[in-house]
Amino acid sequence: MxxxxxxxxxxxxxxxxxxxxxxxxxxxxxxxxxAGIEEIAPENAVRLINDHDAVVIDVREMGEWSRGHLPGARHIPLGEVGKYLPDLRKHQEHHVICQCASGMRSARAAGILKKAGFTKVYSLKGGIAAWRSAGLPVEKD
Structure with missing residues (x-):
């Protein structure tokens, strides 16, 4: 051998x-x-949204967004998160949940926000796919 x-x-x-x-x-x-990015399961995200008025940021592209998104989510494609930081600063002390299709882009967005000083930022584990699998509502504009 x-x-x-x-x-x-x-x-x-x-x-x-x-x-x-x-x-x-x-x-x-x-x-x-x-990077210290905390993933949050859809069920826990619902609790943060309902109990703490968490801000949801959908970082997918427009075509993905138009096929359905979390109720009340704000659409900011990943490539534009840095550009919107001044506007997002008013939410710096709030819970912020970043969401995408599967959780990869949202983790990158959460990292950008964390570096900018956001302390309660999460990435939706499994993205909108996990949200839908959990039977949670989706809205279309």
């Missing part, structure tokens, strides 16, 4: 591919955790 060193050197391209796939699979949760 070959030793581990010779196996690794003989199969380094395969090992590199496996490591890259693992990095992609775990990148989202690890990045969110390192």
């Amino acid at each position: 070959a030793d581990l060193g010779s196996y690794l050197s003989a199969h380094w391209p395969l090992i590199l591919v496996v490591l890259a796939v693992l990095a992609l699979l775990f990148k989202g949760p690890i990045v969110r955790k390192l």
Whole structure:
């Protein structure tokens, strides 16, 4: 049986591919955790919205937004979050829930807000897909 060193050197391209796939699979949760971004389940988001008047920011693109969004959500595409920071500052001390299709873009938006000094910012875990799966209401403009 070959030793581990010779196996690794003989199969380094395969090992590199496996490591890259693992990095992609775990990148989202690890990045969110390192950035201090808290994910919130749809049921808990409903509680924050109802009990604390949480602000919901939908960071999807217009085509996604028009197919349905959380009731009362504000539409600010991810690429424009920085531009809207001055307007969003009035919500800096409120609970803010960022939402997208699956939770990846919303985590990035939550990171932008966190860096800007927002302290109670969340990313909706699973995005609108999880919201819909939980049977929660969606509205269209």
